[in-house]
Amino acid sequence: MSSKASHDIGWIGLGRMGEAMAARLVKAGHGLSVWNRTASKADPLAQIGAEVVTDKAAMAHCATVFTMVSTTDDLKDILFGAGGVLSGNARPKRVVDMSSISDTGSAEIRKGLTDVGVAYLSAPVSGNAKVAKAGKLLVVASGPKAEYDAVQPLLAALGRAAMYVGEGELSRVWKIAHNTMFGVIIQSLCEITLMAEKAGIARHVFLESINQSVLGSMYTRYKTPALVNLDFTTTFTPKLLLKDMELGIGAAKQFGVVMPTASVTRDSIASLAHQYPGDIDFSVLLLELARSAGMKLEAENVKVGDGL
Incomplete structure (x- = not known):
């Protein structure tokens, strides 16, 4: 040293x-x-x-x-x-x-x-x-x-x-917008995945199909292994995501932009951060939304993509 x-x-x-x-x-x-x-x-x-x-x-x-x-x-x-x-x-x-x-x-x-x-x-x-x-x-x-x-x-x-x-500080505005979208996408991705699974589509099949569709992205691909196998090894905690969502809502108010979808997502992430205040990945949101839907999920133990 x-x-x-x-x-x-x-x-x-x-x-x-x-x-x-x-x-x-x-x-x-x-x-x-x-x-x-x-x-x-x-x-x-x-x-x-x-x-x-x-x-x-x-x-x-x-x-x-x-x-x-x-x-x-x-x-x-x-x-x-x-x-x-x-x-x-x-x-x-x-x-x-x-x-x-x-x-x-x-x-x-x-x-x-x-x-x-x-x-x-x-x-x-x-x-x-x-x-x-x-x-x-x-x-x-x-x-x-x-x-x-x-x-x-x-x-x-x-x-x-x-x-x-x-x-x-335009890059800060960019990052605030980026991470606000980050939250909105994980909320939507978890919701539709649970809907498909409850209807009878295996979780890994549904997510892989989304990744191959026009809706697929680097983001959906690297979150797929976590959602399929319920591996919530930390990449970004609910607490940190909540901080960024709140920055996004604050920026929207500052610039006079209405963001109803982001506002609802912020409330969902706030609840998640209270349930999981420690060192766990925010994709654990899948479990909380599953509980609300009366579903008990199990890891599918399927290798899907490379996580990126």
């Missing part, structure tokens, strides 16, 4: 997503310094060549600092809090935040960084940890175009594509 970052690229936040994404950069040949609140989570990165830094303030010696954390408050604390990246005299050239946070919170962070001469790029992603490990993430960025151009090769190394959508 080191008390001072020695690489030009730093990474803060090594949860499911952060660890998988940081590993992509290391495996692409980039020197990387990493920090995480729970130091042991950095061990897999150290094993493949990343430098583990013990003090997050020392990450200010990197030119580019990537962050991938859970909430706006977490990001503010990491950057501006006691012992944070900006607590000393050193300054990174830019911060690239890849978390799912609100547009208003992101704007506050942008102002705070700009005031001390640090550039800021908002760059949330589409995909979960499994998608990240497979190199299939989509990165969507907003902020100064010159900053996007400077880090575009790094963003491209993280997944299948990187896109620039404009100035300011």
